[in-house]
Amino acid sequence: MGDAMGDGMGDAVRRVVIIGGGSAGWLVAAVLAVDHAAATAEGLQITLLEAPGIPPIGVGEGTWPSMRDTLRKIGLAEADLVRDCDAAFKQGSRFDGWVSGAAGDHYSHPFALPQGYTEADLVGTWLARHADQPFAEVVSFQPRLCAHGLAPKQVTTPEYAAVANYGYHFDAGKFGLLLRRHCTEQLGVRHVCDEMIGVQSHANGDIASLQTRAHGALAADLFIDCTGLPSLLLGQHYGVPLVSQRQVLFNDRALALQVPYPQPDSPIASQTLATAQGNGWIWDIGLPTRRGVGHVYSSAHCSDDAAEQALRRHIRASGGPDDLPAARQLRFEPGYRAEFWHRNCVAIGLSSGFIEPLEASALALIELSVHALSAQMPATRAAMDIVARQFNEAFSYRWERVIDFLKLHYALSQRRDTDYWRDHTAAASMPERLRELLTLWRHRPPSHYDLACIEEVFPSASYQYILYGMGFRPEAGSRRREDPALAERCFQEAAALAARMRPALPGNRALITHIQRHGLPKI
Amino acid sequence: MTNTVLLNNVDHHDLRLRTQRSAAWGDGVMLAHAVPAEFRELQAHYPIVFQKSADGTTFHPVALLGFQDGQNLFLDADGWDAGYLPLAIEREPFLIGRDGGELLVHVDLDSPRLSRSDGEPLFLPHGGTTDTLERINSVLLALHEGLQATPAFVAALLAHDLLESFVLDVEQPDGSQQRLAGFYTIAEERLAALDGAALAQLHRAGHLQAVFMAVASLSNLAALIERQNRRLAGGA
Numbered sequence: 001m002g003d004a005m006g007d008g009m010g011d012a013v014r015r016v017v018i019i020g021g022g023s024a025g026w027l028v029a030a031v032l033a034v035d036h037a038a039a040t041a042e043g044l045q046i047t048l049l050e051a052p053g054i055p056p057i058g059v060g061e062g063t064w065p066s067m068r069d070t071l072r073k074i075g076l077a078e079a080d081l082v083r084d085c086d087a088a089f090k091q092g093s094r095f096d097g098w099v100s101g102a103a104g105d106h107y108s109h110p111f112a113l114p115q116g117y118t119e120a121d122l123v124g125t126w127l128a129r130h131a132d133q134p135f136a137e138v139v140s141f142q143p144r145l146c147a148h149g150l151a152p153k154q155v156t157t158p159e160y161a162a163v164a165n166y167g168y169h170f171d172a173g174k175f176g177l178l179l180r181r182h183c184t185e186q187l188g189v190r191h192v193c194d195e196m197i198g199v200q201s202h203a204n205g206d207i208a209s210l211q212t213r214a215h216g217a218l219a220a221d222l223f224i225d226c227t228g229l230p231s232l233l234l235g236q237h238y239g240v241p242l243v244s245q246r247q248v249l250f251n252d253r254a255l256a257l258q259v260p261y262p263q264p265d266s267p268i269a270s271q272t273l274a275t276a277q278g279n280g281w282i283w284d285i286g287l288p289t290r291r292g293v294g295h296v297y298s299s300a301h302c303s304d305d306a307a308e309q310a311l312r313r314h315i316r317a318s319g320g321p322d323d324l325p326a327a328r329q330l331r332f333e334p335g336y337r338a339e340f341w342h343r344n345c346v347a348i349g350l351s352s353g354f355i356e357p358l359e360a361s362a363l364a365l366i367e368l369s370v371h372a373l374s375a376q377m378p379a380t381r382a383a384m385d386i387v388a389r390q391f392n393e394a395f396s397y398r399w400e401r402v403i404d405f406l407k408l409h410y411a412l413s414q415r416r417d418t419d420y421w422r423d424h425t426a427a428a429s430m431p432e433r434l435r436e437l438l439t440l441w442r443h444r445p446p447s448h449y450d451l452a453c454i455e456e457v458f459p460s461a462s463y464q465y466i467l468y469g470m471g472f473r474p475e476a477g478s479r480r481r482e483d484p485a486l487a488e489r490c491f492q493e494a495a496a497l498a499a500r501m502r503p504a505l506p507g508n509r510a511l512i513t514h515i516q517r518h519g520l521p522k523i
Numbered sequence: 524m525t526n527t528v529l530l531n532n533v534d535h536h537d538l539r540l541r542t543q544r545s546a547a548w549g550d551g552v553m554l555a556h557a558v559p560a561e562f563r564e565l566q567a568h569y570p571i572v573f574q575k576s577a578d579g580t581t582f583h584p585v586a587l588l589g590f591q592d593g594q595n596l597f598l599d600a601d602g603w604d605a606g607y608l609p610l611a612i613e614r615e616p617f618l619i620g621r622d623g624g625e626l627l628v629h630v631d632l633d634s635p636r637l638s639r640s641d642g643e644p645l646f647l648p649h650g651g652t653t654d655t656l657e658r659i660n661s662v663l664l665a666l667h668e669g670l671q672a673t674p675a676f677v678a679a680l681l682a683h684d685l686l687e688s689f690v691l692d693v694e695q696p697d698g699s700q701q702r703l704a705g706f707y708t709i710a711e712e713r714l715a716a717l718d719g720a721a722l723a724q725l726h727r728a729g730h731l732q733a734v735f736m737a738v739a740s741l742s743n744l745a746a747l748i749e750r751q752n753r754r755l756a757g758g759a
Contacts, residue, residue: 519580520579521575521579
């Protein structure tokens, strides 16, 4: 199909087609629709093309607290999320067996910042006076709430408001369905359920339209590829290559199982449990109706059979049944695309890259991508190449930081029990920038100076939780001195908060049951 | 703490009610539950605010009498310093109980407000009711009807998004800050932005006057702060 304008430059961007109906596609549709008034005649026209009967990928069921802002922004009731998506509250992660692999080896990465994070020398004072206790438990009240399976808020706390910072665990398939209903019924998004059978291009190489089986050609000014791992537009149509990160993060397969609770009212864990294995790690996520458990591992180090045996051992040891069906397998090449926005096509979600689901980075990157896209939505085709360049620079940076941050979980391990851990701790597998940061952190804690972006994927406090949780100890001899009394007051405040919150907060399950019955107050 | 029984003129023929207002008789409270039907009287003296129910599912109006637990700034040595007593205060220590379909007066026999020696008698020598008990009956009835009407009133406020959270920071004479939090007030900006149809709906349902009475009542916050300042200055 030709273009009367020749190269199409200067045309206003008025129509967007999103291809792919998973949580990425519908989240993109919702945010764009709200920000760009899709429900009005003057607004952006948004169409989502979804192939019928494509099963959603069952990983990435954890979110960061940023999801609360995203959902509030698109006007979804939090009670609907809890009721319709099998959602539970997540206050962070616990890492078992990552430091030494010995019994009792664990540390926490809570979502709440350390008490008085920017006000006092917490790290220096902790090292000098409390280094015998875990860092996260000295500086934050939250690990104590998680240890008791408590909810992050009370029944009277308004929707999306927190007593203790939180994100979610949910069923990503159901999340996509809830967003779909919200987008089509409330936000003016057009939904086309059909299969794409071809791509038509303008002479300049821009995509002109997507050819469908029954709905003809869907023309648009901007196309958003949310097709998941197949990356139909960016990867397959444009051939933008994947930059493999296998040399840094080896995990390339996952086996996932749904595990029923022993009782309908069994407690729901308040945090993601990540248990290190000989050749990978196992995620364990508590939803209201079941646990989602999976083993992500390196096929270069471990056979599928051995991985499945390790998964079943973990499930048995954690009180799950023996007679579960076969695990579902996912294979992926760890890495991200060389660029994410090419010509008039942006990839968001797994189509732009996928890395093991440690630290719930997948949904966090989707949120960052759609907010960046929405804020920078080019008004014309002429503006699009400039926006695309900015977007590509920003997200290459973010992917690199995700890789660095995930590698930090492995790089400091004392485990040498398998080739997997020996390879993970070998200098050759370390990204250059992480190596530099670790050099700096020998003398001072991670800070915002190390993370120069306005919207970093992970805050500097998270680097501190992982670094000191993994047993990293800086060298003595910093001349910088701050008043330890100030830090001690922060530690006391954290302990006092934990003591005050414990009797006042319901259990995670009790709050979810209450919300399912009564909803949440809006104010 | 409470010992609630059905009031009757046999067991309770010599029961008397202490009608003076005093912390000793249980009046030292920072708030009184309020019903929309008395907002007109309340707003002449007290700020009317809203409190979330313990299960988070609804709200109820209260008249503010102080800024912290146990502080009632309307109580002094001479009694209650305001021309109108909230129904929920005046009804003490009586309450309405249901026996089958019938509403019957009950009494908390553990209340310090009751006596067999001093105060106003409840029953006449031959078992009839005194004016004091008649008055209690009418207060209880008004309160009961008001409580029946409150859920619809609050539902209308929520439906029009007319409640908002409110925090009051009171600077004490010594410069320290006291914070009143956990209460809600009418969202005046959203009230002002309601269209004619929404206003007509509130009016027809009989809620509109109470909404504006609650708005007007907030001018009593300054007077309540002044009461506290006078008390702190006087060392009382």
